Amino acid sequence: xxxxxxxxxxxxxxxxxxxxxxxxxxxxxxxxxxxxxxxxxxxxxxxxxxxxxxxxxxxxxxxxxxxxxxxxxxxxxxxxxxxxxxxxxxxxxxxxxxxxxxxxxxxxxxxxxxxxxxxxxxxxxxxxxxxxxxxxxxxxxxxxxxxxxxxxxxxxxxxxxxxxxxxxxxxxxxxxxxxxxxxxxxxxxxxxxxxxxxxxxxxxxxxxxxxxxxxxxxxxxxxxxxxxxxxxxxxxxxxxxxxxxxxxxxxxxxxxxxxxxxxxxxxxxxxxxxxxxxxxxxxxxxxxxxxxxxxxxxxxxxxxxxxxxxxxxxx
Numbered sequence: 001x002x003x004x005x006x007x008x009x010x011x012x013x014x015x016x017x018x019x020x021x022x023x024x025x026x027x028x029x030x031x032x033x034x035x036x037x038x039x040x041x042x043x044x045x046x047x048x049x050x051x052x053x054x055x056x057x058x059x060x061x062x063x064x065x066x067x068x069x070x071x072x073x074x075x076x077x078x079x080x081x082x083x084x085x086x087x088x089x090x091x092x093x094x095x096x097x098x099x100x101x102x103x104x105x106x107x108x109x110x111x112x113x114x115x116x117x118x119x120x121x122x123x124x125x126x127x128x129x130x131x132x133x134x135x136x137x138x139x140x141x142x143x144x145x146x147x148x149x150x151x152x153x154x155x156x157x158x159x160x161x162x163x164x165x166x167x168x169x170x171x172x173x174x175x176x177x178x179x180x181x182x183x184x185x186x187x188x189x190x191x192x193x194x195x196x197x198x199x200x201x202x203x204x205x206x207x208x209x210x211x212x213x214x215x216x217x218x219x220x221x222x223x224x225x226x227x228x229x230x231x232x233x234x235x236x237x238x239x240x241x242x243x244x245x246x247x248x249x250x251x252x253x254x255x256x257x258x259x260x261x262x263x264x265x266x267x268x269x270x271x272x273x274x275x276x277x278x279x280x281x282x283x284x285x286x287x288x289x290x291x292x293x294x295x296x297x298x299x300x301x302x303x304x305x306x307x308x309x310x311x312x313x314x315x
Contacts, residue, residue: 147211
């Protein structure tokens with residue numbers, strides 16, 4: 001019965017509106033102009049981007065914050081490492097009453113051990129006239145010159161200059177030594193600095209180092225190895241005398257200062273007293289019957305011991 005219904009409907013005189021299929025009829029397949037079946041459109045659902053979660057939304061800002069924090073920590077570490085002190089002081093030295101005929105005062109020896117440039121040194125006494133120091137030029141010894149208030153010149157480096165017989169002159173900004181007039185005085189001191197007394201080292205080899213330093217009891221402090229001279233007023237000539245008298249010293253034919261001398265000790269035969277005793281002018285004065293000669297002075301008469309010394313010309 002159901003198979004005959006389409007025929008009855010087909011023969012009926014009722015017409016269907018244009019573009020509308022009869023109810024119950026299947027869709028007519030699409031054909032090409034040649035009559036071949038044409039593939040229809042595929043029924044596909046439209047793709048929608050899934051809604052991001054809260055963690056996904058916060059991931060990019062969180063990464064940016066982490067990167068900024070890491071860069072900040074690295075910068076902070078670098079600044080801290082650059083500005084942190086390379087040394088510390090256990091105690092500050094005190095000026096002692098001056099001894100007649102002496103300049104400055106003796107400071108207990110603090111050793112002369114070598115350390116790495118990155119090591120922090122704690123000095124038992126400051127300013128240190130000895131102690132641990134860097135053995136890596138130009139970090140230690142450091143180039144002799146005037147270092148300004150903001151220059152990096154620390155005892156870890158210039159203590160090595162002292163070990164070689166150099167002089168270090170320290171000045172305190174807190175006590176008023178950083179004004180233009182004082183800095184000009186310090187510059188003049190460097191310009192007129194003398195050669196060393198025994199080795200004849202010219203200025204600029206190990207001396208002088210003039211540097212800013214605060215851990216000391218006076219406005220200025222002149223240092224050679226194991227000895228310091230404190231001053232509230234800069235006396236340039238006194239600094240020169242202090243250096244020439246104590247930085248390089250010879251006793252009984254050997255160098256007793258500094259710990260690492262930059263030359264061999266002079267020969268005893270080269271001493272002025274020995275040459276004067278062997279000179280012809282000294283021989284008349286050695287005779288009791290000879291009258292006093294204008295050439296001979298009270299210091300030139302030769303004793304029996306010195307007259308027995310061989311003459312350099314006969315050696």
